[in-house]
Amino acid sequence: MFYMLLRHRDVPDINQIDVYQKNGGFDALKKAIKMDTTDVTNEVKAAGLRGRGGAGFPAGVKWSFMDNNNWPHYVVANADESEPGTFKDREIMESNPFQFLEGISIASYAVGANAAYIYLRGEFWEVAHFLDEKIEEMEKAGFLGEKIQGTDYSLKIYTHLGAGAYICGEETALLESMEGKRGQPRVRPPFPPSQGLYNKPTVVNNVETLTSVPYIISNGADGYRKFGTEKSPGTKIFSLSGNVNNPGNYELPLGTTFRELIFTHGGGIPDGKSIKAIMPAGASSSLIVANDEALDTPMDYENVRNVGADLGSASVIVVDDSIGLDWLINKTMSFFEHESCGKCTPCREGAYWMHQLTKRIHAGEGTKEDVELLKDVATQVQGKTLCALGEFSTMAVVSSIERFPEDFEAKV
Amino acid sequence: MSKEVKLTIDGKEVTVPAGSLVVDAAKKVGIDIPIFCYHPKMEPAGMCRQCLVEIGRPAFDRATGEPVMEEGKQKINWGWKLETSCTNPVSEGMVVLTQSEKAKKGQNDILEFQLTSHPLDCPVCDKGGECLLQDMTLAHGSSESRYRFDEKRHAQKHVALGESIWLDRERCIACGRCVRFQSDLVGEAVLDFDMRGAKSEIVTTSEPGFDSVFSGNTTDICPVGALTTANFRFGARPWEMEATASICGECPVGCNTMLDTRRDAKSGGKVIVKRVMPRQNEAVNETWICDKGRFADFSNADRVLEPAIDGKAVEWTEAIGAAAEKLGAAKGDAVFLADGSLSNEDLYTMKVLADAAGAKAMLYSQVGGGALTTKSGSYGGSGAGDVILVIGGDLYKEAPIFWLRAKQAVDRGATLIVATEAETRLDAFATTVVRDLAQGLEAAKKAFAKAENTAVLYSGDDALAQSCADLNPKSLIGVWADANTQGAWEMGYEAIADLSALKGKTVYVAGGDLLVAGAVEAADFVVAQTASMTEASQKAGMTLPSQTVSERDGTFTSGERRVQRFFAAVQPMGEALPGFIITAQIAEKMGVTLEGVSAEVVFADLAEKVAGFAGLSYESLAVVDAEERLSIGGTCYENEQGLGAQLSAVSTN
Amino acid sequence: MSLAEKYPQEIEKVLAKYPPEHKRSAVMALLYMAQREEGYVSKKDKAEIAELLDMTTTEISAIVGFYSLYHDKKAGQYRIQVCTDIGCALRGADQYLADLCEKLDVKPGETTDDGLITIEEVKCLAACDKAPMFQVQSGQGIKYHEQMTIDTTLELIEVLRKDAKEAK
């Protein structure tokens, strides 16, 4: 297996600065800061690197949107990682921190930022303190701080801890939270590259996105495009969890099939049960009926759509045939009711209402009308919320009721 | 002139300035898109999602930038989602559908969500009858809830947020207007949401609670009955009341108000003022009033009900005759003493009588420099490039809406210099704060040199006023203690700051308690024209009951020299008469003929004689330019009774 | 003692992360600081942080209320926060939590009799492959414990109890 991101699996102790450097660490940064900033951005654009935080937006394109008439610029690494089923960014930061920090540095250089922040979910307390040490080591080694490597470029990286709120993964809520406010999303547009942190142009990128950058700079867009598909190049970390023998993170080229991930790498379904459904994007995901067509679908941003879901952050939750989906959507609705920020009406009220219904249905106290009402409330939320959280809250509900009606018929 | 943009809303073409929001553009052609969180005076938050509409935008070819044509017309791109009309600015060629099936369904879906946990207590809610949610539910809502009653959230219904404001958490629809008003508009973030999601609730944990002189405004902009004022709670149903336009008498800002009146059992069936509400006047108070004005005392406790001589009730004719005799006997030694609580008509009549009698017309004011202020223009809506100096006083206490406008001017980019000896709440928003007045003048001098528009708001003596005038600001505004002090200066009253100068004099005093008490204390003989029975007024040789602002017609001149009308809202108490009628009757007995029947005629005469007022009439003060009517977004009244008029920059003196 | 007296250098270091005109950004870090001793943010600390950052105490309360890792009431010295979200639940977390509660004779949300351990149920902690798992939140911060059994958990609790005793 080839590791571009989870390199610690190849190189032990790569979270030590000398080991990292001995294995080519910071070569990309050294190369980048001698390049023209737009060339760095163009290389990332050409590589087709798509955001790993969920939406899959091309990173280089985002960088090129930065408003050059408004300064200073900021880079913010989104390390909020709170989507149920996602646990890849933590592994990167704990085990391959320098590549992540190097990625931030290159991105910051490309957009002219002299300060970058890493917004970590509050639960990553220890990770944040670990990163603080790594940042200090980088400063000592002259890869961060004033006049990096003798150039005119200076950069400080700071960690910033959140405090337990899924919504703060949404980039504008994250920025509000960074500004010391309740983490609630802003109206978009304006988007962060025109008005972000402190109303200044800001790039927000996921940890994994940024960690991919050094490889692109070192190996060029073509080198990067050797992996993955035409429209979804590169490798991606798939967080595999649920009813599977070997849960964990798997770094694979985009376009790998569900079957390969779940059965080859994940070791299949335990206890002789069979696979029933897949949630490729965590709790926010639609449920895919795990038939052969679905299992043979390549996991990339385009093909997953064809089987009725999104790749999202590629947190693949496997559901076996012993699980009732009334139970499952009650879990997801419990999550979304808890995490709705409350700012917009349809999400706040919809999540509360849907959860009342899923509780009742799961408890066997619901009626056929309740199931219909539940689906109706979900569709009533769709397309109307301020940010995507509200939209996310409806995905499992609607897809379960539509694709697995028998689970609900059995309950009412 | 900003760029204009043309778009189509529900088939109607509308042209509005670039940057306008779709919701406001629609309003312009009479289309009311339902809103809750949007308020025309605040940045859009897009959070209630009630204002969803379909928005189509003309298509352009990505490569060439050329319009994409379809059947001879430019193609319109429609997104799959509805969009909030309160957050989307208009663009050229935009097509908006507010009534399409999809838009209506979206709006009704949201309305249903608003109601999931809203109580059904409209019949006992103070907002019943003027509630946005109630209106919309009646118009569009379904009469049946699909929501299980036993699953509704329950919350506290009687939460005192501070002295004046109550919160009903169950009624709150979390639109955030109150929070944004306090934090963004006023800059006193003493309200916020606690918790999150469906548990979100409005709280204050500041001490002492919801303590803001602007707090009452949140009850106007709250679209439901969640926020109510302590003084009006369960007071009356909105539709039972009659509304009369008035001008707030509490300070020199001159906020336009509405007095809501109703017959009241507790007051013996008399019609009384139940509440004071703001009335829109963009040049003065926009849509706000402060709590001093909103919670002003209209209880009429301790009113003087009939004329009296030496504390004994007498007939009007007797009182008038006796007063005329006293004043006539004193000849030129009589003093006609007023304060700024009188109307222009009262002041004018008194001044004419004083002049005719060869006596002095004096104005009691602790703030000096009146004559200097009569030359200046209005404070206006300052913004970037402008400089404001606030010197000597605490606007927050003295003239809250001036304070709010100074704060908002800073938000728009104006420079604010605050020079006061003590700390004030304005310090936090000032560009420069100095604790020394001389330094303040110095700083202003420098800043004024480069400024576009300049204004000084001062509280202090003649010397300070002169120093401020020397800065040559575009507007020089005295922050007077009373609503109409400016009117008296315009008419050429002489200043008196120390009442002990009245020793040995016969004084005809007209005004508030403080003034009457001072006069009684100092003078030989006092004829007191006053509304309230106080210890001092009882000691006056003669008391003549005058009517209050709510009982009569008249005008005030604000600190910014804007003349505005107020109207009689309730019956006068006892035998009280308007001041100008009392004065005219005394004048008649003294052989001077003055208008003593109609305030309007007095004003017409005044306008002829007092130069700054030239050309004004009750009619012209009642004009409302239709273009001035903007969205209100709350229970503030629209202005249909007149915007008043700015005095010209020439003075009479 | 005020926070400013207790942690002057640390506060300065936190403030240095942000542009001086945006010191409000430091509120999150200061709230964690306030929780160090008692495990919750007291009224007094709210007022002090408000003062330090030019905010109102209402705004501070609103932030404490919004984020689930801030508390405004006292609980056990150690909050054991078990993830029972979908990933963990599919791997037995619900059962694990029930068993643990039974062993400790508490319900989720409750504190053990000695006042030391509060058991809480939380949403996904980004460790779905290592269920059952929980984090321990205490004044000292947050620590993950993964692939736990009831036995290893009880052992850990013993250690925590011993630590608490020694600290006294």
Ligand SMILES: Cc1cc2nc3c(=O)[nH]c(=O)nc-3n(C[C@H](O)[C@H](O)[C@H](O)COP(=O)(O)O)c2cc1C
């Ligand atoms: C409710 C919600 C939660 C999100 N959570 C995360 C998250 O935890 N981590 C993340 O990187 N992106 C998250 N996102 C996506 C971000 O808004 C944003 O798109 C992303 O950080 C951009 O980075 P990328 O372009 O590198 O993917 C979330 C979005 C939503 C709507």
Ligand code: SF4
């Ligand atoms: S109290 Fe009124 S204004 Fe404030 S959030 Fe609730 S509904 Fe909106």
Ligand code: FES
């Ligand atoms: S979202 Fe437009 S009025 Fe609330």
